[in-house]
Amino acid sequence: MRGFGDLEAVLMDRLWDRDVDATTVRELFDELTAEREIAYTTVMSTMDNLHRKGWLAREREGRAYRYWPTITREEHSARLMHEALHVxxxxxxxxxxFVDRISDDEFAGLRAALRQVAVRRTEAS
Structure with a gap:
């Protein structure tokens, strides 16, 4: 697994930040054009690429598709961390x-996460 390209990352961030379940290309395009010059077809093809790569799911609504992420931002980050650990x-x-570089708050969060995982693994066995 790899990170996203520049536009892919922008689109995924916007999708993850949304309060709605699904979004059309037009909705994201309208947001982006308020900030920068970009072609509708560029947004459309990038979202289609994200769908083909498995990052977005979609369903047809009239003539358009509604898209939504297949995983959360946190799941994506965890996958990147897992990959970094192994390469x-x-x-x-x-x-x-890694642990030497994290803050005290992050260290406390890591300890809490490890405790939760240990409990789940104990319960599963």
Whole structure:
């Protein structure tokens, strides 16, 4: 797995930030044109690419499609972290370097997450 291209990242961020379940190309295009010059077809083809890659699901509504993300922003971030852990050399050293660089609040969050996972794994076995 890899990160997104520049426009893909912008579109995914906007989709993740939305309060609605699904969005059309036109809705995202109208938002983007308020901030920068971009062609409708560029937004449409990028959203189609994200759909083909499995990042977006869609359903037809009239002549248009409504799109929504297939995973959350947090799930995406976790996948990127998992990939980095496995391509960055020795996993134990990568983890040590990572933990050395996080804040006290992030460290507390990590400890809480590890406790939750330990409980779930214990209950599952």
């Amino acid at each position: 960055g050399g020795r996993a134990d050293l990568v983890l040590n370097h």
